[in-house]
Amino acid sequence: MSRAEFPIDVLLPRIRDSLADHPRLVLEAPPGAGKTTQVPPALLDAPWLQGRKIIVLEPRRVAARAAARFMAEQRGEAVGEGVGYRIRFDNQVSARTRIEVVTEGILTRMIQDDPALEGVGAILFDEFHERHLAADLGLALALDVQSALRDDLRIVLMSATLDGARLAAFLDAPRLSSEGRSYPVQLAHFPARREERLEHQVRRAVEHALATHQGDVLVFLPGQREIGQVERLLAGRDPGAGDPDAPFAAEVLTLHGELPVEQQSRVLQPDPDGRRRVVLATNVAESSVTLPGVRVVIDAGLAREPRFDPNSGFSRLDVVHVAQASADQRAGRAGRVAEGWAYRLWPQSQRLEPQRRPEIAQVELAGLALELAAWGDPDLRFVDPPPPGALASARELLQRLGALQGEAITSLGRRMLALGTHPRLAAMLLAPSDADERALACDLAALLEARDPLRSRSDALHERWQALAGFRAGRVPGDASRSALAAIDQAARQWRRRLRVAAPPPSGLPAHQLGDLLAHAFPDRIAHQHRSDPYRYQLANGRSARLFDDSAVFGEPWLLVSELRDDPRDARILRAVPIDPLRLELDWPQRFVDTDRVFWDADARRIAAVRERRFDRIVLDSRPLAAPDRSRYAEALVDAVRQLGLAALPWTEGLQQWRARVRCLRVWCPDLALPDLSDAVLLAGLDDWLKPALAGKSRLDALTESEFAEALKSGVDWSLRQRIDTLAPARIEVPSGLQRRIDYGFDDAADVPLAPVLAVKLQELFGLADSPRVADGRLPLTLHLLSPGGRPLQVTGDLRGFWERTYPEVRREMKGRYPKHPWPDDPWTATATHRAKPRGT
Structure with missing residues (x-):
């Protein structure tokens, strides 16, 4: 295959030379410049590489496969020879492979398994602007390896929309920029009609693009669900599509990470018959893959990105608005082969965030905490450090799961890490020794990771599993989604293959068996019914939550709560399943304890002492203690002050x-x-x-x-x-010979002292020229000068100025009101007094 020319070609010698002089580099190159497929081969013969391999990190499986295939074709080889890739469930490398394209989780495992990275000379982080948690962790690990073990390891960050200056400063690295290869793209906002659903707006935009412009059309949608809705609508299979017999002007293709390899390859190659195409894609088409012939981009401005869901305890994919940088990159796809058009399906007045927020700031961190514990150094250098509160919560969860003891990883924790899934699910998958229960654990893992297959709002998790069992038997409940159940069944099969579970999934079981297994994933959400309120449950983590009035699990004494709407006022149980208390005592005997507790009873406003039977923080039984340990009273009284203030x-x-x-x-x-x-x-x-x-x-x-x-x-x-x-004396002697109090104050809101105040009758200060001072003369007192009757006359911090300017006026006014008290013409030489004038004067 003859090699095409790329804009980045002119920069390749400088990239090689830079890495010869410095072990780190930040490379900015727009889409189409060729950074993904041209930089790695250009480095293979660099002397500093010494024949070792290059690892290229790609955020997405589609891009990883496509990049490896393109580089292999350039070399006239099959994938797996000089260039290969490794992604989840697919490995195309050999002993001859010099360039390995891997996805993010694979890189983390490589470094954890071989911290010295034997045989690796360089790691290239492609599309680093996406700021996935795994990429941030991979970079932090690679920097630690480079610092402690491998000063010859090269690290390159590449992207089209990097914050290059900040990253170059963080890495103390040179920064190089490449020109792109693009044509002008006209931007337009394609307005939605009133109450129009997204898929109908997309269809109108596609029809307009095909009728008005040349070339293929690339449509960015948030996920597979929306892709399916638009695909059915364009094919006329949707009831609201209008005339189902109307011919469509182009072939409709889809592109997302779950497609079979053959279908992905078809989308990435030109149509052999030259037909126009409409490609419905997720953000996998945003970068690192090239779609030939695209002249029009239609962008919904949405993507599915991970966000921490406190209801489930996992990070889930939520539909969010893309950042402006992503919108610009998507629009640029229309200008790769000629002038193009980009239609944006959001109002022109809507403002997008400039850059994508890093995942590390907005997802649940149990997996990261487990990786850090396995690495043995929690103080890695992150571009954006993990939030301390989220990291502390993650470690607390891992301790409950048995993955950590203190901050050290346990043998169970290492086995959990090897599964490459969320630690909650890993703990559940590893818990059972019985083959049938292991098969059931695979079902539960698939159910928890998937979208809800039922359209009803029932809070019974058991009904979801029953729908899955019915699907396998050919009976799909009326309120269930067949496609969702098919995806869950497929995921469960993958888990059974991965865990080498030979037993088939069960066809029926008691509801509590689900809860018995799920307790290993949610030990903090084991819940016990309140004695006085059957709708309220106390959770093992100390919180309480309430069932809805129409709950399908009402009356169960023990529940496992898999989804919880956390609310400071009244948390609600969204999904739960019963637990067998006898199984709890078998699986968790160490968590049932008898304790004597001395505490402050806020309602009775006194110390109380009880003997309690507990499961974690669930109080199962409580009885008054006849002879409490009085040495613990002080601790209870301290708790009282914490509560009362x-x-x-x-x-x-x-x-x-x-x-x-x-x-x-x-x-x-x-x-x-x-x-x-x-x-x-x-x-x-x-x-x-x-x-x-x-x-x-x-x-x-x-x-x-x-x-x-x-x-x-x-x-x-x-x-x-x-x-x-x-x-700072409490009192001060004034010229009258008496001690008067100084009032000190502090402004807590502003965190500053208030001016100290001396309130004193004016006659007691005769003969005093200046305001008294405190703090070694640094601060004058604010004087509240009082009348003989104790009423305020003047507030001043300048006594001398008062005598000179204000006293004559005060004297004229007060002399008639208080004739029995001295009001001398000259206060400087008058005798200070706290008494009235003697009789007859």
Whole structure:
């Protein structure tokens, strides 16, 4: 096969030279430039590769196969010789293979199984802009290998729409850009009619494109379901299609990741008879594959992307709007061979997000946490680090599943990891030793991963499995989708082959047998019926949830909840199945415990002591404890303060002021290094400063004011307490000779001190030239100057200015109102007093 020319050809020498000088590279190249199929072969003879192989990471199976075939044809070879690919359930490589195109999960397994990556000289991450979790993990692992074991390993990030500057800075790598090969594309928004369904809007757009423009039409749709709806409509098989006998002007083809290889190949090759084609595709056609002859793109602007579904505990594919970068890349497909048109099926006023959000920020992370535990280093370098809260929740789940002990992976965890599925499903698939139960586990894994096959809103998971069993026997329930059941049956067969399960799937079973198995996937969602409310259940994770009034599982004492609508006010059970409590005791004996509990009873506002029988956090039985351990009372009283707040403690006004003085001085005099006495810090440290003062007490009100004051001050030594009194005194002597209180305050919302206030009668300050100061003279007091009757006359922080400018006016007004008190002409030299004038003066 003669080699075609590509825009990236002129850049290939610079790519080789860059990788000779630097082990990492960021390569930006638009669709059609040839980066996927031209860069790997161009590197094979580079001296730094030393005859080792190149791994090319492709996000999608369709693209992986297509890229490997194209490179093999260029070399005049069959796939599996010099160029091969490895994807799930399909391996086309040999001992001679130098370029391996792999999908993301395959790369992770390669690195985990061989951290030194023996025989691999370079890893090329294609279409990295898609930011799949597996690609981010693969890059983090590869960087760790490069740093610790293989400084000769080359790493290249490639894409058409990378944030190249940011990634180059992250990798400390050069950045190269290639020209593309494209023609102008006219953009237009094809409006939907009122209440028009997507598939009908697509049909109108396709008919318009075929009638108005030349070439093939590529239609981007979110998934197989929508592809099927549009395909039936274009073929006239849909009841709403109009005239079913009207001939259609082009051949309709589909392209998605689940198609057989032969059908994928047919779409990627030109039509041998030159007929026009309409290709209905998911976002697999967005990049890395070339569809010949396309002159028109119709873009629904939608894609199915993983999002964490708290109802099920899994990440599921949701239909979302694509990012602007993806929309631009899709439109560019119309300009690969000539000028083209792109019709967008959303309003022109609608604004898209500029870039796709990384999956790591929006999916469930149990699989990632398990990979990190297997790697043994949780501190890998990620382009975007995993959210700490989501990662902590994932590790907690893995501990419940038995995959982690602390943060270390267990032998079960390694077996779960090898299955390459969600850890919940892996734990369930590995749990049974009986062949029939293993076959049932395969059914359940397929059911949980699939869309709901029933159209009814029944909450009984058992009904879904019965529909699957009926489908296998040739009896499809009226409210079931035959295509959905066929897909579930196919997935279950794949699981049985993978796990080498020889037993056929069961044709019937008691409902609780499903729950007994699912408990290994959802140990946190085992639920027990509440004693006083039969619709409410307590879950093993401590939460509670309620059945709907028409629930099909009402009355069951134990349930396994597979789907839950989490709501802080009232969580709802969406799907559940009964569990046999005897099986629970056989499978989970260590989770049934008897404990003595001493706790704060918030309703009775007292300490309570009970002996409880529990399954995890489900209370099965509770009885009063006759002789509780009084040493645990202090812990219960600390819990009371956590529930009631710091206001429940015996604060005095003096202690409140002392706390405010300390908080102010932390800001005014940071060199003192005073402790933080904010509410949040005090509540977080109750065990350290308050619990010792509660020892031996059985009531919160038994804590005296002096004991509480000493507990609060326990973090401040004696010399520092003296400094506090000096720098922020509680009282100050004024010229009248009396001690007056200073009020300190702190603005919690703004996290700043308030100005300290001295409220004092004006006559007591005669002879004082300037406002008094605190904090080593750093801060003047705000003076609230009072009348002889104690009413406010003036607020000022500048006493000198008050005497000079404001006092004469105050004197004229107040002298007649308070004639028995001194109002001298010269306040500077007058004698300060807190009394009225002597009689007769």
